[in-house]
Amino acid sequence: MGDIIKLVGKRLGLGLLILLIISIIIFFMVELLPGDIAQAVLGQGATAENLKALRTKMGLDDPAIVRYLAWLADAVTFDFGRSIVTDEKVTTIIGERFANTLFLAAYAAVIAVPVSIILGVVVALLRNSVFDKVANVVTLSFISSPEFFLGYILILYFSVKWGIFPSIASLSDSMSFWELLNRTFLPALTLVLVVMAHMMRMTRAAIINLLASPYIEMAKLKGAPPWKVIVKHALPNAWAPIINVIALNLAYLITGVVLVEVVFVYPGIGQALVDAVSKRDFPVVQACCLIFAATFILLNLAADVGAILTNPRLRHPK
């Protein structure tokens, strides 16, 4: 167990380093955006003095490296500064929205992960059958369609024609949990359809990859029925690649939801990011990007640890 803690510690440290590098990239990318921020804030009619005063106030005249370090020092304490559009604290703007995004991602993941793994096991068992081919074609068509298209199709049938679920996923504090689930079902379903194909196909491939192993032949020659060969003998050895694909897809659920949020008018972080970019609200943009980067790093770390925990050689050293 000590080894695993050491490894997690090492990976976390590495993750922080990557995050630091990303923060540098993000900061200077925003810096490179064309145009003058003071001009953007004050508009076309601003006088030269006003612009100068604002630049001094925002510290825009300082060298970039000084501003970066100041921003970084604050960011470490989760203070991402204030929005230059509304002058609100960035954390208040994106805090709640990030929580909403996490909720939607969790909702979709709770459905998508078990369903795709079970489906993956089933298609591995019935490989090269009609069911296998149909499942592949269907999930692949979902992943190949743009999310907004899928979203509108779902709205067309589930809300407009059949009226089962609401088409707009706006939230209010007074909603009960069930109401919340009901209201966010369609965006969650869209996300489920988008991420399922990867996970299902990786489960299938990882299992089939192992079917030529001597221990699988041994299981067959011990008289184990086909489902048991797959579930009990192949799947436990196939987790590592599956977990990695799950982690990537979970990260996508958090960072790739912009379109779905727009279609269903869901108040998530993706929309906040799009708004901020169009308004040149660079503190918000930077904060969002950093959150996305951290999400990717944490989920990949979780995947590595998960892969280790499912490997008996590492779990039970000699």
Add this chain to the structure above:
Amino acid sequence: MKFKESDVLLKIRDLKIQGYSDETWVDIIKGVDLTLHRGEVMGLIGESGAGKSTIGAAAMGYARDGTRIVEGSSIEFDGMELTNASEADKRALRGSRIAYVAQSAAASFNPAHKLIDQHTEAPVQYRIKKRLEAQEDAIELYERLRLPNPQEIGFRYPHQVSGGQLQRAMTAMAMSCRPDMIIFDEPTTALDVTTQIEVLAAIRDIVDQFNTAAIYITHDLAVVAQMADTIKVLLKGEEVEEAPTDQMLSNPKEDYTKSLWAVRSFTVEQKARPKDSVPLISIKNVDASYSNGPKILDDVSFDIYEGMTVAVVGESGSGKSTTARVITGLLPPSKGEVLFKGEPFPPSYKDRTKDQLRQCQMIYQMADTALNPKVQISEIIGRPAQFYSGLKGTALKNRVDELLDLIELEPAKYYNRFPPELSGGQKQRIGIARALAAEPSFIVCDEVTSALDQLVAEGILRLLDRLQKELNLAYMFITHDLATVRSIADEVVVMQNGQVVEQGPKDDMFTPPHHPYTDLLLSSVPEMDPNWLTTLLEERGIDNIGDAAMANIDPDDEKVEGTQV
């Protein structure tokens, strides 16, 4: 004949099996008959490609992926015809009435589950026993198979248990439902000789105790002589002959069988060290380890003289290959040095000059993986000739032709071929040519014949011997096979746990008194005498084989100290 007609358990008639390759079905088993009685052990022997394993699997009604049992074949197990039985019916036999023991237990146990859970799987599934009963039974079987710590060993994962123990645990697993028949598919091929004895003794005991019939598949005649009541010899999917073991050993009828029996006759005359000369390679007090790990080599010293063959023997993990890596500079030693003609060799190959590098070449065990499958033979052999001797154009082509001639492959025919188009023996010859292309004075041969059939291996040994005489080469011959040592070595170095335990001229090494470890190694090599195992067990005692025997080596034995000759 001790078996009665009424006791027939397995009756295979006109078995034909086809395998799918190059888009067509090819015959791999061409009409084999086999009759096995209750309690009978039949040895199936033959070289690779003889179809032994395929017949073994077919005896369970099982055709591996890419093979099919041809219509008209009949496999009758205890009155039930398996060729037209349903999948479910056949499955119901497997594990319960017919069990299988695979070649590599390490690969055939599922790494994700504890041994005992895999053991109890079949009995629980067939509702023969409840889980806990099955566990108790497993522990009892572990005890009978003399596994160390039988109460606890089953609760370990496969990677936590050694190869020989795993092989016995797999035999225990096969016994879990007390089957009528077990298929042993090369169960000891991957094991060291001392471990092999343990497994052989355990298998023989348990098969006797439960009067289980068995098909014992192997390519090792001496092993099959110990295990089988009847021997069937196969060649390329056809039966050569079948007879009771004694008769088969003493009086084989077919030429092919006779040639198999005669394989171990090749020996070269032992050469003596040249007088007053400096050794070509001298390893002096070498210690080595991999990346700060435990010491793999501990104070290893021996000399190799020009034109001589030094065989380095020992079990897996004894440090034979590590010594070779130190000599070639792939692994710089942590202490000690390697001298070449009295001059120190730089420890790492990176610091050696081209001329120093060319002196030491290697030939590997697996010619399959040692040759790039996408590169033509001419380039495989030509590259070192170009690199070391700077040959170009016609000169290079002539040199490659010359090398192909040396290894007895026709240049015109093989020049433009690719490795996958060659047989195992031919590939190994290419490996030899590649080593020769550098014009070395010393070649490390790392288990070069282990992966080859005996007749092919003998061809390689003869070739190496001829090349040695013609080119005055020195060989370091790494092997665990003492028969090979006996045939080709001039001097022998015995290694155990990273130390040299004994060394000297071959004739001395094969005549007593030996170092106890050498003695253990030598006496553990199976002999053709069918009573060899029985006699050995009587002499040594059942509790003094394998690991136990190793532990019983008396450290005060005078030969243990006096290792230098």
